[in-house]
Amino acid sequence: MLFLIYINDICKVSSALDILLFADDTSIFFSHKVLDSLCLTVNNELVKLTDWFFANKLSINIKKSNYIIFRPRQKRQTFDIKVTLSNRDIIQVKETVFLGVILDEHLTWIPHITNVARKVSKAVGVMYKASFCLSKRSLITLYYSLLYPYLQYCVSVWGSTYPSNLNRIFMLQKRAVRIIAKESFDAHTDPIFKNLKILKFKCIYLFQLGKLMFKFKNGLLPRTFDSKFALNSQVHNYDTRSSKLFHIPKIRTNICKFSLRYQGPRFYNSLSSDIQSARTMTSFINGLKTSLIDF
Numbered sequence: 001m002l003f004l005i006y007i008n009d010i011c012k013v014s015s016a017l018d019i020l021l022f023a024d025d026t027s028i029f030f031s032h033k034v035l036d037s038l039c040l041t042v043n044n045e046l047v048k049l050t051d052w053f054f055a056n057k058l059s060i061n062i063k064k065s066n067y068i069i070f071r072p073r074q075k076r077q078t079f080d081i082k083v084t085l086s087n088r089d090i091i092q093v094k095e096t097v098f099l100g101v102i103l104d105e106h107l108t109w110i111p112h113i114t115n116v117a118r119k120v121s122k123a124v125g126v127m128y129k130a131s132f133c134l135s136k137r138s139l140i141t142l143y144y145s146l147l148y149p150y151l152q153y154c155v156s157v158w159g160s161t162y163p164s165n166l167n168r169i170f171m172l173q174k175r176a177v178r179i180i181a182k183e184s185f186d187a188h189t190d191p192i193f194k195n196l197k198i199l200k201f202k203c204i205y206l207f208q209l210g211k212l213m214f215k216f217k218n219g220l221l222p223r224t225f226d227s228k229f230a231l232n233s234q235v236h237n238y239d240t241r242s243s244k245l246f247h248i249p250k251i252r253t254n255i256c257k258f259s260l261r262y263q264g265p266r267f268y269n270s271l272s273s274d275i276q277s278a279r280t281m282t283s284f285i286n287g288l289k290t291s292l293i294d295f
Helices: 035-055 110-130 136-152 163-181 190-196 201-217 223-227 260-270 281-293
Strands: 002-007 018-022 025-031 066-070 095-098 101-104
Touching: 025 035, 066 095, 101 110, 110 136, 110 163, 136 163, 136 201, 163 190, 163 201, 201 260, 201 281
Parallel strands: none
Antiparallel strands: 002 025, 002 066, 018 025, 095 101
16 A cells, blocks of 8 residues: 655655655655554654654645545455644545646546546647648647647556546547548548657557656666666576566556556567667657557
């Protein structure tokens, strides 16, 4: 289980909690397999934070603070828990926004996908109205300005889920490319995507995933990612053809199957040797995009 709580204006005074600072927001993470132990540890650590606040004459807006417990859908919460800060209860929520991504307690990504679909739908409406007076080239610019940012932002995290959850977004994207190409509402979209050289939504996800893995393999990511992935050569000493490929962890659940730690290595290993051997980010991106357009 993973514990996430939003609190403003705190410093790291606990060795047990992982604290992430971003602008004026602070997120605290803590994980434990036993729920009562999780709650006990968190409450004890929050006492330390409360003492630190008092000593430094700081205060927290409890009304803007909340926590969420991540758990598989089949694992039910068997008892009520209470998390307190400064002797006041913090509200438990089923979903929350973290750096622009909506996290739900079961990590289905459905609330975030619904939010993205709503924004994409508005962008498609704007494109439709503009299509009567804009050229195809201008509509492509409009697509990458209004619609594409919502499709690619953090998609490597939330884009791995059941296809049925993502179908609405793909349908909206297909409507957008029909508008760009000025085709009928029921026109076949595969040739349109290829002619316009626009990646399908699934390929946008794979494109961002591939870039992430390339950056990791070439040491271009923060050190936080060092323990997230491993090459086969780091797992065993056998000199085989696959020693330079990523090690794919064994999985037992769909949550693990949809995780970045599984999907990233799996996709990168499936790429052709020409793409994997790219020496620069630019050459890798060009090769990857070309292969995905024909996907």
